[in-house]
Amino acid sequence: MMLAGKVAVVTGAGGGIGREIALAMALAGAKVVVNDIGASLTGQGPTSATPGEQTVQIIAQRGGEAVLNTESVSAWDSAQKIVQAALSAFGRIDIVVNNAGILRDQIFHKMSVEDWRAVIDVHLNGTFYVSRAAAEHFRKQGSGAFVHMTSTSGLIGNFGQANYSAAKLGIAALSKSIALDMQRFGVRSNCIAPFAWSRMTSSIPAETEAEKARVARLQQMTPDKNAPLAVYLASDAAKDxxxxxxAARMNEIFVFSQPRPARSTHRGEGWTPEAIAETAMPALRSAFLPLDRSGDVFSWDPV
Structure with a gap:
């Protein structure tokens, strides 16, 4: 019962990774606000309370406590209501898991402004809004844990996901800033890049043999594999x-490096464009990174 006595908000908890994290946190003793608007993968069309209700029902059947919230993370006012749901139902808030997300994949030169803004609003702005709404409560009580979902699409790269990749890399930077700003108040902030076959990955193309092999690897990775790491990061066991x-990938757990200078070169008299071409770039080139995608870096079969 690593989360006994704690109250958690899990956004996008109506299915997939979010549902498994909500279930695991409830089993670990937390009271859970299950947040989900029940929208389509693209965030378009009608919404439904049913997915979130199902998660609440499963938690109740297993002896846990949970309430449903159907507010959107993508607006400041509704994000405030998500946090207030925890305070109203359980009197406090200790954990925020920012998991809600949509996808609107498109090759960059065809991506619309609407598709860009929609994905940024849910992922990056949504993570800020919900985290900011909880931050003052965390500060006052001198404790709290944020667990944000980033992605290797942002950390490494992927085709056709400029909006999603930008949002997910932005979340990693946001998490670091939260960690720096709120450490003095006993508040922690970490990211997970989850690997799982879910609604969020079902749009990955599987036309070529290489793409089919990649999808087959992903299908082995069930959403529940990410939940133990989220529970740990939210618990007092992770206080430092x-x-x-x-990243959680099947039965593997990774910690990612973060950008730091890799190599430098110096010229006492300063640089001209010609000197950069002749001297600096040849000296730095061995530290260049290739145009990798996530699947290129994580290319081995999950075990």
């Missing part, structure tokens, strides 16, 4: 872990 980026 903050500002980090982790």
């Amino acid at each position: 872990v903050t500002g980090q980026i982790f």
Whole structure:
């Protein structure tokens, strides 16, 4: 019962990774606000309370406590209501898991402004709004844990996901800033880059043999594999872990490096464009990174 006595908000908890994290946190003793608007993968069309209700029902059947919230993370006022739901139902808030997300994949030169803004609003702005709404309560009580979902699409790269990749890399930077700003108040902030076959990955193309092989690997990775790491990061057992980026891939757990200078070159008289071309770039080139995608870096079969 690593989370006994704690109250958690899990956004996007109506299915997939969010549902598994909500279930695991309830089993670990937390009271859970299950947040989900029940929208489509693209965030378009009608919404439904049913997915979130199902998660609440499963938690109740297993002896846990949970309430449903159907507010959107993508607006400041509704994000305030998500946090207030925890205070109204359970009297406090200790954990925020920012998991809600949508996808609107498109090759960059065809991506619309609407698709850009929609994904940024849910992922990056939504993570800020919900986190900011909880931050004052965390500060006053001198404790709290944020667990944000980033992605290797942002940390490494992927085709057709400029909006999603930008949002997910932005979340990693936001998490680090939260960790720096709120450490003095006993508040921690970490990221997970989850690997799982879920609604969020079902749009990955599987036309070529290489793409089919990648999808087959993903399908082995069930959403529940990410939940133990989220529970740990939210618990007091992780009281000295903050500002980090982790990944959960089947039975593997990774910690990611974060950008730091890799190599430098110096010229006492300063640089001209010609000198950069002739001297600096040849000296720095061995530290260049290739145009990798997530699947290129995580290319081995999950075990």
